[in-house]
Amino acid sequence: MESSGGRAEGSGRGPRVLVVGSGIAGLGAAQRLCSHPAFPQLRVLEATARAGGRIRSERGFGGVVELGAHWIHGPSQGNPVFQLAAKYQLLGEKDLSEENQLVETGGHVGLPSVSYASSGVSVSRELVVEMASLFYSLIDQTREFLHVADAPVPSVGEYLKKEISERAAGWTEDEETRKLKLAILNSFFNVECCVSGTHSMDLVALAPFGEYTVLPGLDCTFPGGYQGLTNCIMASLPEDVIVFNKPVKTIHWNGSFQEALSPGERFPVLVECEDRTCFPAHHVIITVPLGFLKEHLDTFFEPPLPPQKAEAIRKIGFGTSNKIFLEFEEPFWEPDCRHIQVVWEDTSPLEDVTSGLQHVWFKKLIGFLVLPSFASVHVLCGFIAGLESEFMETLSDEEVLLSLTQVLRRVTGNAGLPAPRSVLRSCWYSAPYTRGSYSYVAVGSTGDDIDLLAQPLPKEGAKAQLQILFAGEATHRTFYSTTHGALLSGWREADRLIALQDPQAQLPGPWL
Numbered sequence: 001m002e003s004s005g006g007r008a009e010g011s012g013r014g015p016r017v018l019v020v021g022s023g024i025a026g027l028g029a030a031q032r033l034c035s036h037p038a039f040p041q042l043r044v045l046e047a048t049a050r051a052g053g054r055i056r057s058e059r060g061f062g063g064v065v066e067l068g069a070h071w072i073h074g075p076s077q078g079n080p081v082f083q084l085a086a087k088y089q090l091l092g093e094k095d096l097s098e099e100n101q102l103v104e105t106g107g108h109v110g111l112p113s114v115s116y117a118s119s120g121v122s123v124s125r126e127l128v129v130e131m132a133s134l135f136y137s138l139i140d141q142t143r144e145f146l147h148v149a150d151a152p153v154p155s156v157g158e159y160l161k162k163e164i165s166e167r168a169a170g171w172t173e174d175e176e177t178r179k180l181k182l183a184i185l186n187s188f189f190n191v192e193c194c195v196s197g198t199h200s201m202d203l204v205a206l207a208p209f210g211e212y213t214v215l216p217g218l219d220c221t222f223p224g225g226y227q228g229l230t231n232c233i234m235a236s237l238p239e240d241v242i243v244f245n246k247p248v249k250t251i252h253w254n255g256s257f258q259e260a261l262s263p264g265e266r267f268p269v270l271v272e273c274e275d276r277t278c279f280p281a282h283h284v285i286i287t288v289p290l291g292f293l294k295e296h297l298d299t300f301f302e303p304p305l306p307p308q309k310a311e312a313i314r315k316i317g318f319g320t321s322n323k324i325f326l327e328f329e330e331p332f333w334e335p336d337c338r339h340i341q342v343v344w345e346d347t348s349p350l351e352d353v354t355s356g357l358q359h360v361w362f363k364k365l366i367g368f369l370v371l372p373s374f375a376s377v378h379v380l381c382g383f384i385a386g387l388e389s390e391f392m393e394t395l396s397d398e399e400v401l402l403s404l405t406q407v408l409r410r411v412t413g414n415a416g417l418p419a420p421r422s423v424l425r426s427c428w429y430s431a432p433y434t435r436g437s438y439s440y441v442a443v444g445s446t447g448d449d450i451d452l453l454a455q456p457l458p459k460e461g462a463k464a465q466l467q468i469l470f471a472g473e474a475t476h477r478t479f480y481s482t483t484h485g486a487l488l489s490g491w492r493e494a495d496r497l498i499a500l501q502d503p504q505a506q507l508p509g510p511w512l
């Protein structure tokens with residue numbers, strides 16, 4: 001194995017620190033450590049050729065499209081991503097307004113502008129409003145089992161279905177309307193799968209569901225792209241801190257490693273990369289996605305993680321949610337349309353679908369957001385979660401475009417609807433250094449598993465302290481799955497190291 005050369009080795013005092021991953025958690029940790037004089041020997045190892053991770057804005061369709069994170073959820077004073085974005089002047093005036101910051105959405109997705117049914121007719125707005133109100137009142141109820149000794153059923157999905165079937169028994173409308181109501185509710189289940197990043201709400205644990213914390217503020221976007229934020233953080237770091245195209249293969253810990261350039265010095269950790277270069281370190285902050293950790297659990301740590309920690313990694317959920325952008329020559333939607341819902345009339349949350357994914361994958365698509373038109377370009381953004389989303393990744397662009405053209409022709413009742421001009425989509429499940437989209441608390445796990453995942457190794461009290469620290473969205477107990485949870489987790493671990501080196505340091509934590 002070769003040893004690394006360059007920037008930090010042998011220069012300066014202070015511990016040698018490595019951050020693995022340059023998403024917002026890793027960049028946040030690096031920025032905080034760089035602002036303290038005790039850490040002149042810092043490096044960030046990034047597997048890919050770019051920083052930002054699941055924050056990924058690409059130029060496309062004459063503007064910017066977000067392949068990863070889309071909104072700041074809860075943009076208000078308690079949200080560090082909002083604060084940082086405001087500091088870097090990346091937000092619009094309306095998004096910064098007091099009024100916007102005070103809006104309480106309860107984490108619910110807004111009502112669609114129009115709802116199309118699979119038979120090619122628009123669904124009555126009244127029915128959609130009624131079902132949205134039922135669905136979201138039930139979602140609110142699912143958050144109330146946090147401090148209850150026994151949850152009635154294991155999962156959010158089972159709870160919702162039990163409540164819905166009880167209410168449906170009292171519906172007095174004709175058979176067709178009752179079926180349509182269930183189909184609308186099914187569309188809301190699909191929305192919730194996108195929000196939770198899961199295949200089915202049956203996989204999401206009921207008791208801890210209320211622990212996820214929704215901040216006030218009307219969700220907002222970055223006019224110039226979310227990645228402007230990670231670019232600004234990156235620009236604040238010394239130039240050669242991030243090493244790109246350096247996938248880490250194995251983290252050897254609890255050792256006593258040496259390197260030729262620092263004779264006599266011993267390091268408890270050695271980070272081995274796929275290209276066989278090795279980086280000795282005193283501390284390593286790991287920010288790789290949970291999907292990557294799950295896949296490489298057997299080889300990523302040497303010695304292996306303690307059994308409880310490994311079990312937490314296996315138990316916490318990590319699913320897939322993707323976006324499909326379609327560009328049209330001309331809009332077929334009304335000028336004030338913001339959100340198109342698609343309702344498959346033959347679906348119901350109370351029935352399981354068993355047909356092959358090939359023929360039904362597109363039924364998991366929740367519909368489309370209308371993106372603000374850049375120049376004269378008209379773009380819809382579809383959202384799809386779960387196994388159907390992972391299946392979509394195996395198809396070619398042409399196949400996806402063809403399927404969605406057929407869907408749109410069918411639901412609009414316009415067989416002559418021109419096909420979209422082009423398609424662009426995310427493929428987070430196939431991305432080797434992500435393997436999915438974001439985490440959720442799965443049936444069989446609780447918030448304690450998140451805390452367990454976040455615990456540094458070796459356990460406190462051991463002689464060689466804080467060798468491996470864990471950050472990333474999946475390590476934040478109340479803000480998992482978000483950019484602000486990820487950023488806070490990076491700050492949390494940086495502060496842990498700062499407190500070790502400089503017990504007198506004034507730290508702004510504790511972090512929520």
Ligand SMILES: Cc1cc2nc3c(=O)[nH]c(=O)nc-3n(C[C@H](O)[C@H](O)[C@H](O)COP(=O)(O)OP(=O)(O)OC[C@H]3O[C@@H](n4cnc5c(N)ncnc54)[C@H](O)[C@@H]3O)c2cc1C
Pocket residue numbers: 020021022023024025026045046047048050051052053054055067068069070071072073246247248249287288289292321322323426428433434436437438471472473474480481482483484486
């Ligand atoms: C489609 C989608 C939509 C989303 N929408 C929103 C939203 O609207 N609002 C919101 O708040 N959040 C959203 N999120 C979630 C948000 O993007 C993430 O929670 C957050 O960006 C995660 O940051 P992170 O630093 O924890 O991980 P990441 O951003 O994934 O960073 C981890 C980094 O580690 C690198 N890495 C992995 N393995 C290795 C290795 N072996 N060696 C070296 N480097 C490695 C990766 O390449 C990556 O750069 C969305 C995510 C997706 C996928």
